Amino acid sequence: MQPISFFTSSWLFQAATSLNLNVTAISARDGSSTLECWQMSEPFDTSTQPGISGTAQVSLGAASSLTYSIIPPNFDGGIHNAPENQWVIFTSGLAYITLPDDNTTSAYISGGPFGLIFAADTKEVSGKGHRTEYPGITETVALRVPTADGKVPEHQVLHSGPCSISEIAGIREYGLPA
Ligand SMILES: *[C@@H]1O[C@H](CO)[C@@H](O)[C@H](O)[C@H]1NC(C)=O
Numbered sequence: 001m002q003p004i005s006f007f008t009s010s011w012l013f014q015a016a017t018s019l020n021l022n023v024t025a026i027s028a029r030d031g032s033s034t035l036e037c038w039q040m041s042e043p044f045d046t047s048t049q050p051g052i053s054g055t056a057q058v059s060l061g062a063a064s065s066l067t068y069s070i071i072p073p074n075f076d077g078g079i080h081n082a083p084e085n086q087w088v089i090f091t092s093g094l095a096y097i098t099l100p101d102d103n104t105t106s107a108y109i110s111g112g113p114f115g116l117i118f119a120a121d122t123k124e125v126s127g128k129g130h131r132t133e134y135p136g137i138t139e140t141v142a143l144r145v146p147t148a149d150g151k152v153p154e155h156q157v158l159h160s161g162p163c164s165i166s167e168i169a170g171i172r173e174y175g176l177p178a
C-alpha cells in the first residue's frame, strides 16, 4: 500500500544521503581568473517554512543587495573583473564565459534551474578578469547578488573547469514527484 504523498515526499528527502550544491565559480589563481567547480560546504536541509515545509533547501548566506539585469541577445560584456564577490543567477538566456589568460577553459551557463554561479575574480585577485558574452537569440536575465561584507561562501574546489551537468543535476533528485 502506498503512503499518502504528503508523507512520501518528506520521507524521501530525509532518507536521502546528505547532498551538497555544486556551482561553477569564476575564481582566480596567481593573478589570473579561473573557472572552477565548487562544492558548497553547507549541505541541503529540510525547510520548515510554511508553504514549502518538508522540501530541500540550502542557505547561500547573507546578501548585500539584489539587482535585476536584462542583457540583449548577442551582447559582448567584454573583459572585466567581478565588481565584488557575488552570486549571479541567470534565469533565462545564455552566458558564455572565457578567460583572457587561459584559452583552453570556458563555460556556457544556461538560464534556468542550473543558472547559478559565483563570481569571485575581483580586481584584488585577478589582473584582467574574465570575458562574458551572451550569444543567445533571446535576452538574458540575470540576478546579481553580492554577498554581505564580500564574503566568499565556504566551499571545497572539486576541480578546475566548470561543473559538469552530472555535478549540478543532483537537485533533480529532490524535484521528482513522490
Ligand atoms: C592560447 O594561448 C596560448 C598562450 O597565450 C597561445 O600561445 C595560443 O596561440 C592560444 N591559442 C589560441 C587558439 O588562441
Ligand SMILES: *[C@@H]1O[C@H](CO)[C@@H](O)[C@H](O)[C@H]1NC(C)=O
Pocket: 019, 020, 021, 022, 039, 166, 167, 168, 169, 170, 171
Ligand atoms: C555535487 O557533486 C557531488 C560529487 O560529484 C555529487 O555527489 C552531488 O550529487 C553533486 N550535487 C548536486 C546537487 O548535483
